[in-house]
Amino acid sequence: MISQLVSSVGVVIAGVFFCALYYWLSDRLLQLIFPVRDGDVRTASLNLNRRASVRPWLFLGPALLLLAVYLVYPVVATFILSFYDRSGTTYVGAANYLWAVNDAQFRQAIFNNVLWLAVVPAACTFLGLVIAVMTDRIWWGNIAKSLIFMPMAISFVGASVIWKFVYEYRGGKEAQIGLLNAIVQFFGGDPQVWISMPFWNNFFLMAILIWIQTGFAMVILSAALRGIPEETVEAAVIDGANGWQIFWKIMVPQIWGTIAVVWTTITILVLKVFDIVLTMTNGQWNTMVLANLMFDWMFRGGGDSGRSAVIALVIMAAVTPIMIWNIRQASNQGGGR
Template identity: 70%
Template sequence: MQQLLMAVVTMVAGVLACAAYFYGTNLILDLIFPSKGRSGANASRNLRISNAIRPWLFLFPALFAMTIYLIYPVIESVWLSFHDRAGQNFVGGANYVWMINDGEFRQSIFNNFLWLLVVPALATFFGLIIAALTDRIWWGNIAKTLIFMPMAISFVGASVIWKFIYDYRAAGTEQIGLLNAIVTSLGFEPQAWVTIPLWNNFFLMAILVWIQTGFAMVILSAALRGIPEETVEAAVIDGANGFQIFFKIMIPQIWGTIAVVWTTITILVLKVFDIVLAMTNGQWQTQVLANLMFDWMFRGGGDFGRGAAIAVVIMLLVVPIMIWNIRNAAKEMKGH
């Protein structure tokens, strides 16, 4: 109850602080550059200056937070990546040389590559198929709600749910894991699914696909509804069947949206951390870059240099895709 009360107090205080900031800064600006009661030239000059400053007053909190929580950490991470374990002595590119020669880092790169191949493709594909099918049935909105629900669950919460699906008990004992319960009911031996090398990566990927399919479905459903009815009607008149309409008429018209969804999920996959940490903690050859960075940065005494170097690699992988995604989204907005 105390935590709930503190949360409510914090939210109320935050809203009041924001209102006080915007009201106070605008009041001060109007006092410094008054436009009322002034002559025509002075009033016009002050109004022009205040109008130029006012947007920055609204942007300042966001810019300040971005500087503290994004720009500064990036600069600090790059700086630390060229220093030793304690982040004090300059070691040049030694941390990057270590990464190239480290087997666990190479395993993490390989696993991240697998995630990149599978998760965006499956989540986008399932989201597209579900979006197309649910628009054709009367209970489509109910189905969309159920499929979108995993988006409301944190990655750790989703991992806990899927732990019960993959749970393993020794052969001959009652299986509480859904998958092993099905396997044993069919007469096969139960398996410790998350410990099977290579395949365990796909079992972890299933969690993120389950979560992100709802996101892809919502965005692609909106795009499909934006397709002009005349185009589809013309295709029907020309004798096109359902598959031809879907793959040759609909998909080409929403290809830009598909690309945005794909790249958005790709960025998320490059930063995947919570699922691996909660399910395997990188054991049994499931290590990924973000979890490896966490291990080096905060565990075993911490190695700020190596942890920061891995963080820089993740950033370099994410930034080009993010820039392309933003530009593509901007082009889509201009098109509409």
Template identity: 80%
Template sequence: MLSQIVSALSVVVVAVVACSAYFYFSNKILDLALPVKDGDIRAASRNLNRRALVRPWLFIGPALFLLIVYLVYPVVATFILSFYDRAGLQFVGLANYKWALGDREFRQSIFNNILWLAVVPAACTFFGLVIAVMTDRIWWGNIAKSIVFMPMAISFVGASVIWKFIYEYRGGNDVQIGLLNAIVQTFGGTPEVWISIPFWNNFFLMIILIWIQTGFAMVILSAALRGIPEETIEAAVIDGANGWQIFWRIMVPQVWGSIAVVWTTITILVLKVFDIVLTMTNGQWQTMVLANLMFDWMFRGGGDSGRSAVIAIIIMLAVTPIMVWNVRRANRELKGH
């Protein structure tokens, strides 16, 4: 443990020193390359303008380079790879895309992803908003918020392991150690292997992500609710509005921008969901989603880089419009201020 801590601190120190050295020496070289001499006012003015044009690129250059290497290049390479065979050597045209349209498991994954998109963002946003409103009205609200937010500190795999024990099933006459089956058995019901029930098992997996992300939605929406002027609420109360009307007609419209941000952020996360399905079912019992299908085609059964690349491109195409909308909306809000 100590060696790992020392190693991590060493990496941080080296990175800070390297960044400082880069910015210092790059600016020094720029000043030497474009000198400002007192004798030639015109040349000095021209070099100062050139420095002003070049200097910002010295700061954004490393980030831009990393963006191209680790984002732009992989996207282009994946797109090209989607037109090649499983080994990535022979050009096969649109054959991989035709396979995707005709494959039953691919269509099942698309259906499951749509199901996740329909349920998880809506549930997280709704529960987050309700909890934010309720906890702002009680004296122990901050404690409740901390408890609700706590699952955010757990990894998806860790959360899945926790819920795996909740859904655990023991056959025969064994004592049920799974919380859900123990409750069912207490009330005279029959224990089930919940995560193996087709269609409904998707919802049991969704509960895990809802449990994790509700805290995120609550924090964002709670901050937005705090920004609603008290005069607006007081005026509504004086006009005779009840709590339900204040919530839907006063609060929700004024925090709609934050609701949209939470919704779209969780939607992007849902499109990339992978860990929960892999840990809980490994895509069995009709729970496969696109990210898991891509993983299976890439790293299992000998691997098929062409088909996995097609699935990766489809996931990217699904995520991109939402990200573009989010960025444009954020830009409009900044211009509005």
């Protein structure tokens, strides 16, 4: 443990040192290539402009190189791989895409992803907005916000393990240690294997992500609510508007851009959901989503790189437009163009 901590700190220090060294050497190189000499005002001015033009690209060079190696190249390679067989050596044309269209499990994964998209972003955004409004009106609101935001610090796998105990089922006459079954049994109901109930088990898995992401939505929307001019609210009160009208007709329209950004951010996360399904059900009982299906085809049963590449491209095609729109919306919120 100590050795791992020391090595991690060493890597961070070395990384900062080499970054600083790179920027210093880059700047020195620019000064040598485009010198500024006394007595030649025109050349000095031209070289200063050249430095200003080149310096950003020189500083961004390592990041752009890493993006090209670890993002652009994998996308191109995945696209090419989607036209080959399971071993990635024999060209099969559009066979993998035809398989995806006709495969029942792929269609089930698409349906589950759509179901997640319909429920999770809406639930997280709505609950986050309601909690943000409510906690701003009570004296212990900051404590409540901290407790609600706390699940954000837990990994998806860790949260899934916690919720496994919530949904735990014990057969026979054993005492139910699962919180949900204990409550059902207390009120005279019969314990259930919740995560094996087709269709409804998807909602039980969604509850985990909602529990985690509601804190994120709450924090962002709370900050947006604090930015609403008090004059607009006071004017609405003077005009006789009640609390419900103030909330929906005065406050929500003024933070609609932030609501959209929160919604789409969670949507992107939902499209890539993987850990929760893998930990809770491993895709069984009709809970498979696209990311888990891709993992199964790539790493299980000998692997099929062609079909897994097709699924990866489908996920990317779904995520990319939303991500671009989200970045533009966030830029507009920040005053960008």
